[in-house]
Amino acid sequence: xxxxxxxxxxxxxxxxxxxxxxxxxxxxxxxxxxxxxxxxxxxxxxxxxxxxxxxxxxxxxxxxxxxxxxxxxxxxxxxxxxxxxxxxxxxxxxxxxxxxxxxxxxxxxxxxxxxxxxxxxxxxxxxxxxxxxxxxxxxxxxxxxxxxxxxxxxxxxxxxxxxxxxxxxxxxxxxxxxxxxxxxxxxxxxxxxxxxxxxxxxxxxxxxxxxxxxxxxxxxxxxxxxxxxxxxxxxxxxxxxxxxxxxxxxxxxxxxxxxxxxxxxxxxxxxxxxxxxxxxxxxxxxxxxxxxxxxxxxxxxxxxxxxxxxxxxxxxxxxxxxxxxxxxxxxxxxxxxxxxxxxxxxxxxxxxxxxx
Numbered sequence: 001x002x003x004x005x006x007x008x009x010x011x012x013x014x015x016x017x018x019x020x021x022x023x024x025x026x027x028x029x030x031x032x033x034x035x036x037x038x039x040x041x042x043x044x045x046x047x048x049x050x051x052x053x054x055x056x057x058x059x060x061x062x063x064x065x066x067x068x069x070x071x072x073x074x075x076x077x078x079x080x081x082x083x084x085x086x087x088x089x090x091x092x093x094x095x096x097x098x099x100x101x102x103x104x105x106x107x108x109x110x111x112x113x114x115x116x117x118x119x120x121x122x123x124x125x126x127x128x129x130x131x132x133x134x135x136x137x138x139x140x141x142x143x144x145x146x147x148x149x150x151x152x153x154x155x156x157x158x159x160x161x162x163x164x165x166x167x168x169x170x171x172x173x174x175x176x177x178x179x180x181x182x183x184x185x186x187x188x189x190x191x192x193x194x195x196x197x198x199x200x201x202x203x204x205x206x207x208x209x210x211x212x213x214x215x216x217x218x219x220x221x222x223x224x225x226x227x228x229x230x231x232x233x234x235x236x237x238x239x240x241x242x243x244x245x246x247x248x249x250x251x252x253x254x255x256x257x258x259x260x261x262x263x264x265x266x267x268x269x270x271x272x273x274x275x276x277x278x279x280x281x282x283x284x285x286x287x288x289x290x291x292x293x294x295x296x297x298x299x300x301x302x303x304x305x306x307x308x309x310x311x312x313x314x315x316x317x318x319x320x321x322x323x324x325x326x327x328x329x330x331x332x333x334x335x336x337x338x339x340x341x342x343x344x345x346x347x348x349x350x351x352x353x354x355x356x
Contacts, residue, residue, distance in 0.1 A: 002060045002241060002351060003047060004248040004259045007068040007075060009033040013094050016126045017155060017181055033251035035074050038271060040081055043249065046271035048085075050247070060351055062090045063109075064248075064259060069097045072105060079108045090351055092153070094127070095135035098142060110148045111349055114139065114173070117154050118165025126157065136172055149349060151220070154178040156356065158188035162199035167206070170217060175348060177220040180314050180356045182260070182299075184306050189313070196317060200324055208328060211335050216345050224354035225325045226332060227346050228294050235296035240353040242300055243280040260301050280304075285315065291322045295355060318355060 010033075011018075036043070051059060061082075063075055068091060079089065091105075092113045116135050117123045123132035139150065152173040156162055158181065166176055203219070210217045228235060237244045240258075248256040253271040256262045257278060269275030280300040286292050298318055302311040336343055 001051065001054060001058070002062060002246045004062045004064045004246065005043070005078075006033075006036070006065065006249065006251050006259075007063050008035055008066040008071040009251060010070050011065065011067045011094075012070060012096055013067070013127055013131065015128075017157060017183070035071050036249075036251045036253070038253040040074075040078050042253070043078075043271050044082055044085075046249075050275065054245075058088065059086065060088045060090055062092065062351060064092050067094055067096070069093050069101060072102050075105055076102055079105060083108075094131075095138050096131065098135070098138035101142065103145065106142060106146055109146075111151060111351065112146070112148060113151045113153045113352075115153050115155070116169060117157075118160060119168035122157075122160055122165060126155070136169075139172060149174045151175040151177055151349065151352070153352075155181055156196075157181045158186070158192040160192075162196055163202040163206075164199075166203055166219065170219075175218040175220055177352050177354075178356050179353065180317065182302070184310065186310060186313055193317070197320060200321055204324055204328060208331060208335075211332065211341055214340050216341060218348060220348050220352060220354060221321065221356055222325065223346050223348045225294060225322055226329070227343075227348075229326065229329050230333070230336075230343060230346075234293040236293070237296065238280070238298075238300055238353075239296040239355060240299070243278055247275060258301055261304065283311070285312070289319075291319055294322055295319075298355065299353060314356075321356070 047059070047061075065071075068075060075091075089109050090111045090113065091109045092115070094115045098114070114135065115127075116132065117126060120132040123135075124130065150173045152169055152175070154165060154169075154177065156165070156178045162178065166178070170176055204222065207217055207219060207222055224239070227233070240246060243257045246257060247268070248259040248262065249271060250256065250262055254262070254267055255269045255271065255275045256266050257268055257280065258266070266278070268278055282292075282297045282300075283303045286297050289295070295318055298311075298314060302314060335341055
């Protein structure tokens with residue numbers, strides 16, 4: 001079970017593509033809540049009681065924001081009060097204050113998701129001058145003290161070159177994940193579609209080349225689709241587990257199935273009572289799609305709040321990615337059969353939406 005906990009709504013950056021600048025931000029509670037307004041013990045009781053009902057083995061606590069490290073005091077208190085439980089702690093951060101993270105907090109975090117969009121030019125363009133260098137410098141400062149995994153979370157805008165962006169940071173992180181920009185508009189479509197297509201080819205060829213050398217470049221979208229195909233797995237629900245095993249807890253204690261669907265009509269309960277998960281139906285186009293159970297359905301939010309063409313365009317890009325990997329599966333199987341890598345070498349942390 002994944003619990004996304006809004007630690008604060010405050011942020012120390014003003015990224016150009018931030019959802020709070022989008023027209024659809026009206027569905028999100030963007031109040032400047034500095035910290036949760038409920039008691040930590042109430043949250044703990046809610047999680048424990050909910051787990052008794054669903055009997056899910058793994059409990060992931062995802063510390064989220066805003067920028068969570070602006071409220072380290074609350075985080076530390078929560079970690080101290082839950083140390084008796086077998087929780088897996090994950091932190092999303094923009095990395096700006098990573099150099100001054102509390103050592104107790106750092107020690108307890110198993111996975112750090114760090115927002116960065118690739119090279120200096122593209123990152124600083126959208127996130128602010130000097131942010132790229134500051135983020136990587138701060139990451140370097142904690143490397144010797146941090147024993148967990150680091151995952152770069154890249155937002156791919158209509159002006160990114162995916163191949164260049166990934167390769168510019170791939171050696172700084174344990175894993176790379178990119179997501180397509182959430183927006184109610186499509187910009188620069190012709191250029192980006194062509195560039196994304198070519199970038200996927202270049203990146204996939206690079207990845208396969210490294211596999212043949214026994215090196216695993218842990219690019220999560222490639223790993224997610226490849227392992228699904230190798231294992232003949234069937235992704236029934238959305239990969240993010242929205243409407244299933246994901247609960248977002250807002251700063252007022254209200255609970256939702258998605259961190260980007262926190263309008264009252266998507267509320268599933270609160271920590272002061274109980275929750276009732278609401279399955280989000282897959283759109284019609286998924287029902288006859290040959291890649292339905294490889295993909296899982298992408299992001300349900302897009303079909304709910306964006307114009308139809310947005311979700312359909314991102315669906316097209318997802319199919320493009322899946323089809324390219326399908327063609328490479330025989331080659332990947334051969335690499336495994338030769339003993340160059342093992343199937344388990346392709347495993348990855350599950351706490352992302354996995355496919356852009």
